[in-house]
Amino acid sequence: MFTFAILSQIALNGITLSAIYILVALGFTLIFGVMRIVNFAHGEFAMLGGFALSFFYVSLGLHFLVALPIAAVAVGAFSLVLERVVYRRFYQREMPGMIASLGVSIALMYGGVALWGTHQRSIPSAFSAVYTIGPIFVTAERVVVIGVCLVSLALFYLVLRFTRIGLAMRVVAEDRITAEAQGIDTVATYRFAFFISTAMAALAGGLIGQLFSLSPFMGLMPLVKAFIVVILGGLGGILGAAIGGLVLGLGESFVSTFYGASAAQFISFGLIIAILLFRPQGLVGRKEG
Amino acid sequence: MSVLLAVQGLGKSFRGLRAVNDVSFDIREREIVGLIGPNGAGKTTAINLISGAIRPTSGVVRFRGADVTGMPAHRLARLGLIRTFQATNVYAGKTVFENVYVGTFSSRPSGFWPSLLLTAAFRREREQTRSRIEALLEDLGLRDLADTPAADLPYGYQKMLGLATALAGKPKLIMLDEPAAGLSAEEADLISVLIGRVRDQGVSVLVVDHNMRFMAKICNRMVVLHHGMELTSGPTADVVRDPRVLEAYLGTEHSVA
């Protein structure tokens, strides 16, 4: 079983998953870091992203690589409405914010059911080519997924590192009171962070729809993965999300190929508990306080 | 006057960073001791270490003759060592009376069943506690506010209530973390009078505060911390004139500005 061909196939599968997980988890951890909200509706924004992509790509017939960012921006824009109406009331209040986001999650999920029904649907493959590199099968679909993730992660990093608003987000995440005292417009910062977060989730949702399938219930998977990634990497950290995503994607791919899906599930849950107990700050995080 | 609290070689490091390093001092009965030092000198950490909120990495804390190093805070409270905090000192959702009632727990029998079953003995004891709380509130001038939610109190009264709650636990030693912070000069004076009265009733006090005027007025002795180390200690009059103390304070003032 442990041949080079299989191991490299597993690595490739794992990296595809990792790319998506990181994209989802980054937005999740950003909202937590900046606003201290555990956004239970994060997966639903991914779901909306999938359906938005389906609309722009399938119904309107735009090119896939054009439709994808448009879908993400559309969902991001929609999320700003929710930010204004709901989320803004709960910033910096962890428990009430979590419960309210749960309400948003339920409402969006079943709103999706009312609009689109419950059956799984797919987004037709935009890139159907399959390449064989030696013994490994590489689909163009997966190459695109990895590429899109890399580009958006790079963009995210650049924004965070080199723009004013990125700096503002980092400062607010570090110490809100000081940030306010220094005249940073926290409301605008929150709004921008929220937009970026949900747009990234929507992007991931589109990629999930392309690679797998779409349904109003599809949001649970990205949410649970985001949880696991941030627990692995530590809540609120960027580097942590990247490392957590890689560990989870590769680990899942490896374990479920060799030991089966149930084993993978037990192992990942066991790992979460162990990490929460012994390193609640995550594998790379710093201790708080 | 016998020694109530003895701290020897107390130390704590976070990830190799020494927040408190080799601090030793005593507090005797009926004594008010001030713990001073510039920002980040490790004053609050020292209180946290003594009160059991965090565990020291080195050193020994003895309270009333027993080694209490690393003992959890609730057990220390039952032994008679009670502290207050810089920020949260009241249960915001509870009334003034209820706040103080919670404070009495460390001085009362803690059985689970008598209270659940409302035994006659429990009710008698609770009646006594109630009178005691009323007397305490009367004494502190909070009587009329007994049914007011703590969250609705002005800031000065909240500080007062925090003190009342701590006193309700019948402490032998009370540790006050910045009791006068954010108060007006008038309110601070009120608190200092109060602290004096507490001492007169036989309770020792350890105070941390930035307000030197306030500290100089109430403290018998002072311990000065700087960079987590003990800079000097002695009678208040000597310490406030010590040039090293002045330098430590001014030094940080400059770096802040």
Add this chain to the structure above:
Amino acid sequence: MALLLDSDDAPSARWRPLARWAAWAAAAAALLAFPLAAGGFLTHTATLVLLTVIGAAGFHLILRVGLVSLGHAAFAGIGGYTSVILMMTFGLPWIVCFVAGGVSAAALALLVGPIVLRLKGVYFVLITFTFGEILRLIFNDWQSMTGGANGISHIPPPWPALMDTRAYYYLALFAAGAAILFCARLLASDFGRKMDAIRESESLAEANGIPVFAVKVIVFAIGCTLAGLQGSLQAHFIRLISPLAYSFQESLNFLVMNVVGGSNSLVGPIVGTVFLVALPEFLRGWVEYQFIIYGVILVVVMAALPGGLVELWQRACRWITSLSTRSGR
């Protein structure tokens, strides 16, 4: 009753004792007479409500020390499976199985509690979610013991007479009544004050001599015990047990009941449970929108009514009182 609910701050001073007793008597009579007036299905639903109230009250206790356990339903599962397996495989009498259901949940909570309670806030939510899911996977995969995903069917009722829904209603009423009185008494006692102090500020409570960690472990164990007892009663009522009924969605339901009803008083979970079970009745023909409405309610309650429906009621009372005093002048 007045004695059981004794507390220093009861706002009951306004009430004349006679009126209070009369109200209690009326409520008790209404609950006792309910199955006689209502049909079989309503009695069935009411029984489910009563049983759910037991678990929701357990969840409430845990919530009152500031913790949200998303593994709560899994503890109900532990109670249910223990009770059913003891009865059906080992033929033990029901009462033994019922007690064992509660004891097993308590034992597991005492085992796990000291570990998971080291975490707070969001981290506690996450670890209980994970733990609950692990338990669900075990229920689902340990086929030789739990019957796997199919679960165990044809579970006998506690005793044959309880095959009848009406009879079971009275058992449920008794159990729910006992559970609620116990919780009310607990919350009104000194222990309850300690719980509230912990919810407001753990460090302050600790400094005031409250053994925070021990109190949390005890509360977690009591809450889980109630869940376990509910699980046992429910399995013997539905006469079928399967892992699906103990997923984290069910724990979420407990949370929604508490939040919607009100998380500051024990009345909250009771009102919340009734509301959540009754709501679909009012929304008939709107089945597909039912969950959307749940979600919106949750958001609205959190945003505008942190005390839940109980607070709404209190506000309404105050408003009426102010109206009547105004018109009296």
Add this chain to the structure above:
Amino acid sequence: MRTTLLAAAALALAALINPPQGAAADLKLGVIAPLSGGGTDWGIGTQRGVELAVDEINAAGGLRVGSETYRVSTVTYDDQYSGQGGTTAATRLIEGDGVKFIFGPLGSTPVLAAQAVAAPGKAVILSSGYSPRILTPQGRHNFRVTLATPEFAPAFIGWLRRTNAQAKRVGIISPNDATGQSVVPILVDAYKKAGFEVVLDEKVERGTSDFTPLVTRMIAQRIEVIELDSSTPGDAGLIVKQARQLGYRGMIMQTGGPAIDEVVNIAGGLAEGYTTMEWFDAGSPEAAPLVAAYRAKYGKAPMNAFVPIMYNAAKLLFEAVKRAGSTDVTAVSAELEKLEGHPSLFGAVRWGGQERYGINHQLMTDFFIAQVKQGKPTVIDRVRP
């Protein structure tokens, strides 16, 4: 305040007491099906099948029983595909609505739950779960109106043996739910009897969407037949797509279903060669009137197999009620048993199950083997179990 709230709650509940039951000339049929969550499409199919049969008999003037003519109506409740939902829905139908004839549920757990509520003898249940425990000698009023795995697996796998003489290594992917757990042992047994070797038997948790690890494993084990068992249509489509993308060249079978339209929808061109069973051939001439009625009432919505199955079951029930001359549960059950040979949408009625379950309450029907050819689902064979 607590007291008043309690009293108010009790009164509110009491106010919900059901309206009086319908007039004597009204016959209510119950439908229990999933109308929320994953199985919704099948639930709607179940509901529509019964409704079409009901429309038909009402249009013909109603159901004549003895001297009386009944107008037939349906009451449908959602079971959320769960045991508790099945119990609640059945209690509601039997106790609240006074229903004596129930169509569905279609998941194993809710069927068992509904049967427990209806015992002893409160209602006839015409269900369609896969679990072997649904039919027992004691359950005199429980019938199964779809073929379940024990019936069709040997015939389907026998067909596979005949058409693929060399294939040997089989890998099974099944959902880790009630149906998957009860069915897999039966499938494994059937494959072994037909001379195959079951090399891998993988259970998948709900909500899994990445099957590449499983498929990689299958390929590494040189599997020649991937069996998808009772995987949901969406999962089946994904597995087919991912397997082909990873270069899997063997057979992909689904002994269970029906899912072929969704598989084509999701896997597109990669679905070629996917083989499954169909309970019903919607393209056959016998099916034409039903398809027309369905189109007239529900428009272009896809018609899944539960529509003809439940339509057929409702018509069988009407016939049995007519013959019994009453709506008595015991009499109608007895007449249902005696319908052997009666013409139906699925051909002459055949009851089976005696050897396997100890009772002849399994409706035996021919089924069809369908395969994706040139991107289109095509019926390629008809098999009699």
